[in-house]
Amino acid sequence: MPTFEVDHLSLHYLTRFGEKIQAVSDVSFTMEQGEILGIAGESGCGKSTLVNGLMGLFIPPLYPTSGDVRVGGESLMKRTPQDIRKNVLSQKVSMIPQGAFNALNPTRKIKDIAADVIASHTGGHTSKKDIEARLRERFDLFGMDTERVLNAFPIQLTAGERQRSVIGISTLLNPQMVIADEPTSALDVTTQKVVIRMIFDLLEKGIFNTMIFITHELPLLRHVANNIAIMYAGEFVEKGTNEQVVFDPRHPYTQALMGSMLSAEPGQKSRKPVSIEGAPPSLAKVPPGCRFAARCPVARADCKTQKQELRMVAGRLVRCNYAE
Amino acid sequence: MTKLLKNLLKSPSFIIGMGLFLLTIGGALLLPFFYHVNLGLQASSYASPNGKFLLGCDHLGRDMVSMLIEGLRSSLYVGLLTGVIATTLGTALGIYGGFKGGWMDDFVNLVTNLFLVIPSFVVLILISSSLSKGRSLTLIGLIIGLTTWTWSARAVRAQAASLKSRDHIALARINGANTFRVLTLHILPYLASYVFMIFILQVASGILSEAAISMIGLGPLDTVSLGTILNDAKNQGGFGDGMWWAFMPATVIITVLVFALYIINTSMEGVFNPRLRK
Amino acid sequence: MPNNSSAPAPVFYAKNVTKTFGHGKTLVKAVDDVSFSIADGEIVSIVGGSGCGKSVLAKVMLGLYKQNQGEFTYRGKAITDTRSHWNEVQSVFQDPFSCFNQFFSIRSQLKDALNILKVKPSKAEADARVDAGLMAVNITPKDIEGKYPFELSGGQMQRMLLARIFALRPKVLIADEPTSMVDACVRANILDYLMKLKVELGMTIVFVTHDIGLAYYVSDRLFIMHEGKIVESGTPDEVTQHPQSPHTVQLLEDIPEIHKEWLKR
Numbered sequence: 001m002p003t004f005e006v007d008h009l010s011l012h013y014l015t016r017f018g019e020k021i022q023a024v025s026d027v028s029f030t031m032e033q034g035e036i037l038g039i040a041g042e043s044g045c046g047k048s049t050l051v052n053g054l055m056g057l058f059i060p061p062l063y064p065t066s067g068d069v070r071v072g073g074e075s076l077m078k079r080t081p082q083d084i085r086k087n088v089l090s091q092k093v094s095m096i097p098q099g100a101f102n103a104l105n106p107t108r109k110i111k112d113i114a115a116d117v118i119a120s121h122t123g124g125h126t127s128k129k130d131i132e133a134r135l136r137e138r139f140d141l142f143g144m145d146t147e148r149v150l151n152a153f154p155i156q157l158t159a160g161e162r163q164r165s166v167i168g169i170s171t172l173l174n175p176q177m178v179i180a181d182e183p184t185s186a187l188d189v190t191t192q193k194v195v196i197r198m199i200f201d202l203l204e205k206g207i208f209n210t211m212i213f214i215t216h217e218l219p220l221l222r223h224v225a226n227n228i229a230i231m232y233a234g235e236f237v238e239k240g241t242n243e244q245v246v247f248d249p250r251h252p253y254t255q256a257l258m259g260s261m262l263s264a265e266p267g268q269k270s271r272k273p274v275s276i277e278g279a280p281p282s283l284a285k286v287p288p289g290c291r292f293a294a295r296c297p298v299a300r301a302d303c304k305t306q307k308q309e310l311r312m313v314a315g316r317l318v319r320c321n322y323a324e
Numbered sequence: 325m326t327k328l329l330k331n332l333l334k335s336p337s338f339i340i341g342m343g344l345f346l347l348t349i350g351g352a353l354l355l356p357f358f359y360h361v362n363l364g365l366q367a368s369s370y371a372s373p374n375g376k377f378l379l380g381c382d383h384l385g386r387d388m389v390s391m392l393i394e395g396l397r398s399s400l401y402v403g404l405l406t407g408v409i410a411t412t413l414g415t416a417l418g419i420y421g422g423f424k425g426g427w428m429d430d431f432v433n434l435v436t437n438l439f440l441v442i443p444s445f446v447v448l449i450l451i452s453s454s455l456s457k458g459r460s461l462t463l464i465g466l467i468i469g470l471t472t473w474t475w476s477a478r479a480v481r482a483q484a485a486s487l488k489s490r491d492h493i494a495l496a497r498i499n500g501a502n503t504f505r506v507l508t509l510h511i512l513p514y515l516a517s518y519v520f521m522i523f524i525l526q527v528a529s530g531i532l533s534e535a536a537i538s539m540i541g542l543g544p545l546d547t548v549s550l551g552t553i554l555n556d557a558k559n560q561g562g563f564g565d566g567m568w569w570a571f572m573p574a575t576v577i578i579t580v581l582v583f584a585l586y587i588i589n590t591s592m593e594g595v596f597n598p599r600l601r602k
Numbered sequence: 603m604p605n606n607s608s609a610p611a612p613v614f615y616a617k618n619v620t621k622t623f624g625h626g627k628t629l630v631k632a633v634d635d636v637s638f639s640i641a642d643g644e645i646v647s648i649v650g651g652s653g654c655g656k657s658v659l660a661k662v663m664l665g666l667y668k669q670n671q672g673e674f675t676y677r678g679k680a681i682t683d684t685r686s687h688w689n690e691v692q693s694v695f696q697d698p699f700s701c702f703n704q705f706f707s708i709r710s711q712l713k714d715a716l717n718i719l720k721v722k723p724s725k726a727e728a729d730a731r732v733d734a735g736l737m738a739v740n741i742t743p744k745d746i747e748g749k750y751p752f753e754l755s756g757g758q759m760q761r762m763l764l765a766r767i768f769a770l771r772p773k774v775l776i777a778d779e780p781t782s783m784v785d786a787c788v789r790a791n792i793l794d795y796l797m798k799l800k801v802e803l804g805m806t807i808v809f810v811t812h813d814i815g816l817a818y819y820v821s822d823r824l825f826i827m828h829e830g831k832i833v834e835s836g837t838p839d840e841v842t843q844h845p846q847s848p849h850t851v852q853l854l855e856d857i858p859e860i861h862k863e864w865l866k867r
Binding site: 494 | 664666685688692693695696697700701702703704705706714715717718
């Protein structure tokens with residue numbers, strides 16, 4: 001049985017004026033144990049909304065439109081946020097957020113924050129002492145300055161220490177599955193490497209074994225993920241293995257994304273990166289045809305009107321009728 | 325801003341609090357038009373409630389309903405006066421100290437720390453008791469306002485200091501904005517909802533402080549307030565012999581008023597502070 | 603002294619500049635004894651990890667901080683009058699969302715920026731300059747008419763900051779991490795605008811970033827900073843192909859590149 005299954009998941013927001021914004025449309029995938037799936041796309045593409053949907057955490061104005069999410073066969077849909085927080089989060093699925101600073105209460109010490117989080121996710125069955133002992137063991141394992149970090153307020157730590165603390169706390173109960181939402185986007189490259197190394201250590205030690213890693217940095221996914229899905233305007237437009245997507249992209253959007261990347265590799269300075277002009281369509285009024293057509297350099301006449309379905313192209317899924 | 329207002333109007337506790345508060349204000353402003361307020365001596369001491377005096381009379385035989393209307397007006401006046409003084413002074417000094425640092429910041433810190441050690445109520449008692457003559461309602465409001473602003477200053481200072489390092493302040497400065505412009509256009513608007521919440525709390529504490537010092541006999545000499553009604557009841561034996569009308573209505577009005585202000589404040593906090601919204 | 607000959611004084615000249623914060627036990631040397639000079643029309647990138655002092659150095663150049671020790675001059679003179687300094691030296695900041703005051707429309711804030719100019723433009727002229735600035739970053743002025751900061755995306759906001767620069771036309775631009783909060787696919791776009799400022803308006807640009815890859819693209823020279831010191835400087839090719847300092851090597855190694863080995867699981 002797959003560890004994690006997402007079945008035709010669509011999610012929408014309802015605004016105060018009754019307007020429906022279709023943030024995520026028809027996302028399906030399954031994950032086996034040990035898999036790392038990277039999801040990439042620009043801001044506003046629905047990545048962060050998808051994260052909430054994948055945890056079954058529906059807090060108005062976010063609502064599920066249709067579809068199902070199952071962890072180890074158990075559905076996360078149609079459950080209250082309280083139920084999800086108490087019985088799913090931290091234990092089965094954990095989230096690593098982007099801004100560690102916003103995730104940590106500035107007025108509490110790291111060890112108290114950990115106790116709060118774990119207590120709220122286990123219904124208060126674990127004692128504070130137990131939690132602290134486990135956290136101490138974890139932090140030691142990752143070569144952190146355990147005593148200082150545990151007794152520090154968030155502001156007294158470096159950005160890297162904060163993010164590693166957040167990861168340590170959210171994986172304390174050995175969840176099967178971790179969803180990391182841009183865990184390193186706010187960090188500099190050196191700290192990013194340290195944080196990724198910690199994530200690799202956690203994987204190697206089996207503290208969790210399946211991960212969804214969300215970012216807008218494709219080169220990073222090249223080194224972190226097994227499989228990569230590219231998201232655009234709420235849909236997956238391409239999904240394949242790491243090598244397929246990075247080295248041989250087939251969807252025009254993926255190709256454009258790769259073309260806009262910059263690097264300091266020899267000979268790269270003469271290559272002119274091309275940024276993608278224009279903006280993604282408004283999700284309040286989803287175009288009937290290809291959502292990328294308005295910005296696509298190779299769009300054809302009927303792309304704007306013809307519905308595009310995911311289909312197999314060169315061994316991976318691509319949502320473009322003309323890709324080959 | 326309109327969005328926040330709409331969210332506020334969706335919050336039942338805000339509706340209840342605001343409703344109660346408006347009701348008391350409305351009562352204070354409009355009742356004198358419908359009810360003949362007469363503070364003269366009209367009946368025997370502690371006359372029981374009857375058809376003419378709906379809530380009876382006090383120890384001097386004054387109509388209790390008239391006393392309560394007048395007392396409510398006094399209490400609201402004192403509350404608003406202290407609220408305005410303490411919030412304006414506290415916000416101005418807090419925002420300046422938080423943004424600029426320097427001697428003004430040190431001064432605000434010194435005074436607030438001083439008031440942490442010496443409760444402002446004690447200062448209030450000392451000042452009030454030294455003014456044995458000419459202790460008017462306005463003077464009491466002034467004294468309360470001038471002894472409680474430090475709390476607002478402290479609260480605003482912390483918020484202003486956290487805004488100080490934001491990029492839009494740096495941008496405003498390299499746009500050539502002077503300190504006054506930065507404070508009024510680029511910091512104050514961000515704190516407006518917070519300052520309003522402080523104002524609400526200051527009004528509530530002003531009403532309570534006035535009632536408290538009046539009750540121990542240091543209240544205004546020029547008018548009737550809810551606190552002086554309680555003081556009279558206490559001093560003239562109104563607490564005994566089942567004469568509930570001597571103190572109960574005044575207590576209820578103070579409680580309702582302060583309760584209304586407190587729930588307005590907490591409901592606003594729920595809407596303005598996203599951390600609590602979840 | 604930089605201005606002893608007939609040659610024009612450099613735009614920025616620093617000799618043993620140190621900037622510290624706090625005192626006694628809590629003393630932090632944010633910038634530690636740095637010396638350099640930046641010539642007219644150059645694009646110089648200051649590269650380093652967080653806390654290396656690059657942003658503090660940028661704020662010294664901008665006149666928002668004053669050095670504690672050493673000599674720092676702008677075109678041969680110490681920065682004394684900040685208003686006239688900001689007339690010539692302007693900045694874009696890191697976080698485009700927190701850069702604008704959310705209580706005023708974007709257009710009014712762009713117009714407000716023109717107040718720093720020595721000669722105040724007339725109302726019509728100010729409008730024309732703001733429009734030209736917006737057009738320079740490919741934004742149709744009427745698209746942002748009546749819009750407030752929270753109605754735009756991060757990439758658009760970052761372009762608003764650049765539009766402000768195109769409208770102001772300062773002589774020097776300090777770009778403090780303008781790309782770190784925007785999507786990877788918009789970064790190339792922002793670098794293009796920096797190049798355009800240099801080519802079309804002859805602007806001197808100091809580009810502060812933690813990403814040596816980005817710096818490599820736009821710069822004429824790179825300064826690598828670590829713990830307050832400039833540990834290496836040179837042309838982009840020298841620095842990236844033959845790094846001398848271990849800190850430069852580290853910065854280069856830490857970037858996940860598509861064709862290069864990085865961390866292995």
